[in-house]
Amino acid sequence: MSKKGLVLEGGAMRGLFSCGILDTFMENGIEFDGAVGISAGACFGCNLKSRQPGRALRYNRRFAGDKRFCSFRSLLKTGDIYNAEFCYKTIPQELDPFDFDTLKANPMEFYMGVTDIETGKAVYPKFTDGNEKELAWMQASASMPLAARIVEIDGGKYMDGGIADSIPLQFLQSKGYDRNVVILTQPRNYVKSPNKLMPIIRLVYRKYPKFVEAVEHRHEMYNAETRYVFEQEKAGKVLVLCPEAPLGISRIEKDVNELQRVYDMGKRIANERLQEIKDFLAGDA
Secondary structure, three states: OOOOOEEEOOOOOHHHHHHHHHHHHHHOOOOOOOOEOOOOHHHHHHHHOOOOHHHHHHHHHHHHOOOOOOOOOHHHOOOOEEEEHHHHHHHHHHHOOOOHHHHHHHOOOEEEEEOOOOOOEEOOOOOOOOOHHHHHHHHHOOOOOOOOOOOOOEEEEEHHHHOOOOOOOOHHOOOOOOOEEEEEOOOOOOOHHHHHHHHHHHHHHHHHHHHHHHHHHHHHHHHHHHHHHHHHHHHOOOOEEOOOOOOOOOOOOOOOHHHHHHHHHHHHHHHHOOOHHHHHHHHOO
């Protein structure tokens, strides 16, 4: 029997494109046996496990201009441009709470891709009940180099999952998921370029040479992974949903109209391809 999987690329506020798709899935009863999210894909995708359509868009719109949420003041004071205390404790526990009961009850496996900065390799902790350690893993998955602190968990040191594995389709396939939907936040013709900030990266993370090496070669890994995704699509094993053109949204976008525009684009594409998605997941594609 096929196992239905979902792969969620990151991309900071480009992730609201994915939110539009995920909310359409929830509104139409489309479910998966498992999912893996990277960075924003983890932060927003977890709402699929708690079955809370609209939540990610709602809190991003509500707090877009709030200095407690995302600001250079937070970066200077805490080392995180997205304030960790506010984003991973105050919002999910108080201001726009997770449905923790539903989260725990939902049998869907949800993995978060994280980069171990001492090895430069990806690790994939599970999000099962939203406890403090799991939220720390989520924070690590979304901790962008130069814009966030290293997150320490059980003696290990972790950052942005996209550095080691940007589109973890092969990871999900290794877990037995053989019918996968992949949501990308870049258009089909996108090719990643080398990181222009490498001189600063080398300086700031000089104690972690394997992490620096992973950042330096990230564009090669990313472009190889997108080629693999489209090869799998041609083979009928994957269905890809992605923007038709670059989304043109800032990584730390504060204009709520821009947030809504990108979200609406995801909803439109998902609705246009809704029957195709259902047929693919049913094994009729």
